[in-house]
Amino acid sequence: MSRASFGLLLLLLLGFLIISSSATSDSIYENFVQCLSKYSSPFDQASSIVYAQTNSSFTNALQSYIRNQRFNAFSTPKPLIIVTPSDESQVQAAIICSRRIGIQLRIRSGGHDYDGLSYVSDVPFFILDMFNLRSVNVNITDETAWVQAGATLGELYYKIWEKSRVHGFPAGVCPTVGVGGHLSGGGYGNMLRRYGLSIDHIVDAQIVNVNGYILDRKSMGEDLFWAIRGGGGASFGVILSYKVKLVRVPEIVTVFRVEKTLAQNATDIVYQWQHITDKIDNDLFTRLLLQPITVIVVHLETINLHYLLIQML
Ligand SMILES: Cc1cc2nc3c(=O)[nH]c(=O)nc-3n(C[C@H](O)[C@H](O)[C@H](O)COP(=O)(O)OP(=O)(O)OC[C@H]3O[C@@H](n4cnc5c(N)ncnc54)[C@H](O)[C@@H]3O)c2cc1C
Missing domain, CATH: 3.30.43.10 (Uridine Diphospho-n-acetylenolpyruvylglucosamine Reductase, domain 2)
Known part of the structure; x- marks a missing residue:
């Protein structure tokens, strides 16, 4: 041919x-x-x-x-x-x-x-x-929120902030991550050291099972409720929404970043950081990012600025 x-x-x-x-x-x-x-x-x-x-x-x-x-x-x-x-x-x-x-x-x-x-x-x-199903209903009186799966983490944080300056929810750093995948998989972020994972703060959920029935915590039973908090939602049905317990946060939080290059002794900082990071106060969150080429960025988020500076530098 x-x-x-x-x-x-x-x-x-x-x-x-x-x-x-x-x-x-x-x-x-x-x-x-x-x-x-x-x-x-x-x-x-x-x-x-x-x-x-x-x-x-x-x-x-x-x-x-x-x-x-x-x-x-x-x-x-x-x-x-x-x-x-x-x-x-x-x-x-x-x-x-x-x-x-x-x-x-x-x-x-x-x-x-x-x-x-x-x-x-x-x-x-x-x-x-699920992007059309993204409502967030915050109830400050009982410190909870119902959040639909299609909402983003940023929307959840924002809706809580609209109602209260001293409440928050411990979840991921990236605001565009979806609640449906994040909460069914675990969820960790800036409040990890203080409050653990997102799934530690889920108190109820709504899921549609394979037969098309809507179940809540009571009707799905504790085994399934346990599974959809870390086991990945898609294996068990479609999560419609989660009810989460809010956590208390300080009204003012200090956030800062320190950037160091290799020439500025960044290697030593990386080494030292590994030795202090698990010992510092739980109200303090530090994140260390190694970025490409020659730049090393140390990103610190804290409510106890001086303590960290003394330890780190
Ligand atoms: C840029 C970026 C930043 C990230 N930052 C963090 C972070 O700070 N902390 C952290 O813990 N993780 C982080 N992750 C990981 C992220 O939490 C997971 O990838 C999470 O599963 C994404 O959820 P999603 O709804 O956005 O994704 P999707 O791709 O929509 O879903 C992820 C999985 O969950 C299933 N799923 C989605 N919605 C439902 C539903 N309603 N019911 C049942 N199953 C469903 C999907 O089928 C798929 O298997 C990050 C990921 C990226 C890409």
Whole structure:
């Protein structure tokens, strides 16, 4: 076969693959919308929460929460459809329809999974994207908050701050991380030494199980409640929301950073830091970042500035 005809054959094959993939996507879309309309309410909204590959907003919806650009390539497998529930019954219906139609479901909240597990798969799949379910209800009287899975950590922190300057929640450093993946996986951040992990402060949760039922702590039982606090939510169902216990924080916190290069004796600081960091006061959080090339950054966050300076320098 000549090189030209081989090229033509490849082109035809590619065209065929694209057409058949969008045909599959289209038929999955039709079936899904029909199924969602049957099992969710409001029934007439089903088509507005499902994006087919041919929808002009599909790429935008897909890429908005891809936080690891490694999985944003042309060759990265794409979901056949994206479902963006704006109400809990639509999450229930999506699980039921995923089983009925026989298509794998990937759950995405903030999209920060290091391996892209919330939006990539080796088999045909769809994304259940939780970004519309992101309300945060803070109750300062009993020092708790209900936070939906699609909220980001930054939104949780901000909503708490709006209600009180002396309350907070111990979770990750990066404000764009999603509550759904973070809290089901553990969660550590600046208040780690004082208050431990995020999951140490979860008091209730709502999850949709494989049969489409909504369970809370009481109805899911303590074993499942334990599992979704560290075991990764996606293995057990779709987390709708967590109820968290807030922690007390000082109204004023001192934060500062010290940057040292190798020429400024950074090696010695790194060495010394390892010997004092587990012994200092629990109200003090220090983070040491080794940054590329020749720069070493020591990032310190503290409410006890002088103590740390004496110890470190
Ligand atoms: C830039 C960056 C900074 C980070 N900083 C920190 C940090 O300071 N501290 C820390 O502890 N971790 C940190 N992480 C790790 C992060 O907490 C985890 O990757 C976490 O799982 C991300 O959650 P997500 O909802 O954003 O991600 P997603 O990719 O949406 O989800 C992650 C996993 O959880 C599952 N999942 C998501 N939502 C649900 C749900 N509603 N129900 C059931 N399963 C669900 C997904 O299917 C996937 O398997 C960071 C990650 C990145 C990329």
